[in-house]
Amino acid sequence: MWAVPSAWRRYVRPQDFVWLLLFSALAAFSPERDPIVIGLLVALGVVQVLEPRIGALASVFLKLALCYVLIGYSGGVSSSFYLILLLPVITGATHFGLTGAALISLLACAEYLSFLVFIREDQYISSQGALELILRAIFLPVVGYLTNELAGSSRIETQKAQAAAEELAAANRSLHEAQSQARRADRLAALGQLTGGLAHELRNPLGTMKTSAELLSRNVSQDNAIAREMAGFIASEVDRTNSLITRFLDFARPQPLKLQKGDLASMLDTAIERFEREQKNGKTSVTVFKNYSPDVPPVAFDAELMERVIANLLLNAAQASPPGGVVTVKTRLNDSTAEIAVIDRGSGIDPKNLENSPPNPRAWASAWQLSPRLWMSMAPTLRLKARRARAVCSEFSCRSTGNNDLE
Helix, strand or coil: CCCCCCCCCCCCCHHHHHHHHHHHHHHHCCCCCCHHHHHHHHHHHHHHHHHHHHCHHHHHHHHHHHHHHHHHHCCHHHCCCHHHHHHHHHHHHHHCHHHHHHHHHHHHHHHHHHHHHHCCCCCCCCHHHHHHHHHHHHHHHHHHHHHHHHHHHHHHHHHHHHHHHHHHHHHHHHHHHHHHHHHHHHHHHHHHHHHHHHHHHHHHHHHHHHHHHHHHHHHCCCCCHHHHHHHHHHHHHHHHHHHHHHHHHHHHCCCCCCCEEECHHHHHHHHHHHHHHHHHCCCCCEEEEEECCCCCCCEEECHHHHHHHHHHHHHHHHHHCCCCEEEEEEEEEECCEEEEEEEECCCCCCHHHCCCCCCCHHHHHHHHHHCHHHHHHHHHHCEEEECCCCCEEEEEEEEECCCCEEC
């Protein structure tokens, strides 16, 4: 089958050749061999081919004008080309709805019946001929109405197909998201199993090392201060490593939530006191400023694990702050959401890199200890915000339901 080259498809459609073939057949088998009639048929074919480019409205008026001249040259009311008036009628019914189809059909009827004015006095129209003229005129609005109905049905089906395609695309996106979440859950489960097994294998030699260090510390002579000090270092480092392993185990085995309704401000005060005690023995030295909103209602949460989340956020903020810096803990009520923000005045984040900055990993690990559901939900709600280019805010939200439960 002959195909239109790709370079021509922008200008020539396959149906254009069909139209040209049909109008060529009309010209070839026309009972009127007048060159003007042949030329008018060719002009109508060209207008039909150019309709997408010149617009439907211009096409309708050009067709009405050419049809009027063609029928006039080929016999007026007795012309064999009266059906050519269906071209503007069908175009109007397809593009301009029921009202447009009715108006253009009336114009086509008036155009055809107007040739009655040009009947000579010696010509006579019988009653049968009058009925034929009325029948020809009625055909035009009938075809226009049927075409409009078909075009309307086609538009409705097209809209349904588009709506179905959009629903399918949305379902496909949801499916891909669900598959991605399932893959992430599988990776986390595998990571949890690996972590649990690795932690178990590490604790056995760590226990032996600590026991050996304690025996060495008790049995070494008082004069050997260096050996006693090294034994103490070994024991303390073993304890620190064991504490790290415990955190990994907490990550691998999420704890069940112990939800109790309480005051967020009291929980934050406890977490801040814990952080201040720990920073005295650490390398950080910052001042914590409290900015609590009195509008935040009591909500149900796991106080112990939430304290760990806040303490880790404070530690991260302190590490990012200069010595003697200030870290602000802020709460506010946003509709039915209680928001907690931990803000530091560290080096800040370049605004162009803000979207790609990962959330606080300490907070993510602590959120996993609360529940896998909260860990997954903190991905969009735990975020970093730049303030005045030298402040970073780690923020997450606790939505309270009708029972003030943590969502």
